[in-house]
Amino acid sequence: MSVQNLNSYDPFADEGDPLGDNADVGSTADYIHIRIQQRNGRKTLTTLQGLPKQYDPKKLLKAFKKEFACNGTLVDDEKMGQVIQLQGDQRAKISSFLVENGLEKSTIKVHGF
Amino acid sequence: MSEEPLFDPSLKKRKKKAVVFIEDPLGADADPTRPAPETIDSTTISGETVDLGPTTAHELMSKSGGSEAKSEKKEKEEDEFKAMFGDVKKKKKKKEIPLDFGDDSGTSTPAAVEKASGDASQGPTITADDIDFSDMKKKKKIEQEEDDGADDDDDEGLEPDGSHLDNIDEAELGDDPFAHADPPVGLDAGNEAWLKSDRDYTYQELLTRFYASLHAANPSLLSSASKKRYTIAPPQLFREGNKKSIFANVTEICKKMHRQPEHVIAYLFAEMGTTGSVDGAGRLVIKGRFQQKQIENVLRRYMVEYVTCKTCKSPDTLLTKENRIFFMACESCGSRRSVNAIKSGFQAQVGKRSKNKTG
Numbered sequence: 001m002s003v004q005n006l007n008s009y010d011p012f013a014d015e016g017d018p019l020g021d022n023a024d025v026g027s028t029a030d031y032i033h034i035r036i037q038q039r040n041g042r043k044t045l046t047t048l049q050g051l052p053k054q055y056d057p058k059k060l061l062k063a064f065k066k067e068f069a070c071n072g073t074l075v076d077d078e079k080m081g082q083v084i085q086l087q088g089d090q091r092a093k094i095s096s097f098l099v100e101n102g103l104e105k106s107t108i109k110v111h112g113f
Numbered sequence: 114m115s116e117e118p119l120f121d122p123s124l125k126k127r128k129k130k131a132v133v134f135i136e137d138p139l140g141a142d143a144d145p146t147r148p149a150p151e152t153i154d155s156t157t158i159s160g161e162t163v164d165l166g167p168t169t170a171h172e173l174m175s176k177s178g179g180s181e182a183k184s185e186k187k188e189k190e191e192d193e194f195k196a197m198f199g200d201v202k203k204k205k206k207k208k209e210i211p212l213d214f215g216d217d218s219g220t221s222t223p224a225a226v227e228k229a230s231g232d233a234s235q236g237p238t239i240t241a242d243d244i245d246f247s248d249m250k251k252k253k254k255i256e257q258e259e260d261d262g263a264d265d266d267d268d269e270g271l272e273p274d275g276s277h278l279d280n281i282d283e284a285e286l287g288d289d290p291f292a293h294a295d296p297p298v299g300l301d302a303g304n305e306a307w308l309k310s311d312r313d314y315t316y317q318e319l320l321t322r323f324y325a326s327l328h329a330a331n332p333s334l335l336s337s338a339s340k341k342r343y344t345i346a347p348p349q350l351f352r353e354g355n356k357k358s359i360f361a362n363v364t365e366i367c368k369k370m371h372r373q374p375e376h377v378i379a380y381l382f383a384e385m386g387t388t389g390s391v392d393g394a395g396r397l398v399i400k401g402r403f404q405q406k407q408i409e410n411v412l413r414r415y416m417v418e419y420v421t422c423k424t425c426k427s428p429d430t431l432l433t434k435e436n437r438i439f440f441m442a443c444e445s446c447g448s449r450r451s452v453n454a455i456k457s458g459f460q461a462q463v464g465k466r467s468k469n470k471t472g
Contacts, residue, residue, distance in 0.1 A: 033458050035458050035459070037387070038387060038402065039464075045461050045463065047458070075459070083459045111458070112385060112386065113384070113407030113411055
């Protein structure tokens, strides 16, 4: 007769590595990332990723395009969700635009050189 | 007797220096003449007639009533000095005069200001037994004097101004050379502008004052802090062809920061949204055109995030990986914290799609 409690049994055995499939370990995911990417010549792309859910990316894109006088598009990425893509280096403008419209500056991360 | 005058000048110089230092260059000319007489008068009156403690307190109270106006800084400063350091002056006068005669062989040269202050401090202690004055007062004096000495060293550039002031003071003072000598000491100790004003001191002011006197008393702290200035060779960037940049001294910089080149490179690529590789000579080939300034910016951000300790700002840290999490341990303060993993975000499609078909 076996007592269940005495069995050596690892209750977490089938859990695997708790951090195994968590890609953003140690990072807070709720940042808004503004990145820049070089294209050919002196052309650049600005991407905005991690927009909070309560904001409509479509409307924001429209506002950006009008405000910054640039073109842009909304890209659906499998991992990153919807990403706003703008032509040219709009990083500073985007961050100041977002701050002016009530977003916390501490939640915005501007990357790039 | 000759010793006294010699000793006094140095003290005067300190005081004058302090005043000049506090005030704007423009006001410097006007200040020297005014402050000296006022201080002298107050000292003579207060010192000779009234008790040290009470007089100072009264003066402080009366002065505290008013509000500080910047234009009146100089006058107020002088008043404040009198009020604040009135006791010191008096104490010094009584005690120090005898002491100086006996102990001090006269530190005549201004350059020896520090030594003089040190001697003066020693003198009082030695003679304390002989004199009836309380030890406490003497100790206070000593401390202030030491502080002053340290301050003086820092303010050496201002000495010339003090010299002509000294002469004026001496002529006016006549009897009490020491009296005004002491005030200067006090001034040095608290040479902040707010000393003149009557308002309450703010935390910030007292804090800066504390650090000023701390560094004055312990120059070693200051020097060690300044020594530790962390410098890194600027990144060397070359262009390879039209579309690639070469970051030549990556390995050197990584060594200086005590970080794995892979980690630094991963961060560079993630931040700049590009790719690249390390060539045979240990140089980093980056896709895209980058200038030294741009790389420098990224490196700076890397250091803020992964090198300098968030607690003590020391760059002396170690980065270790445990359970897929990077931990940064500070070697100088012992703090340990996890740092964000390097994550490259969304990469937009750049260039021809046909080139990067994955399948």
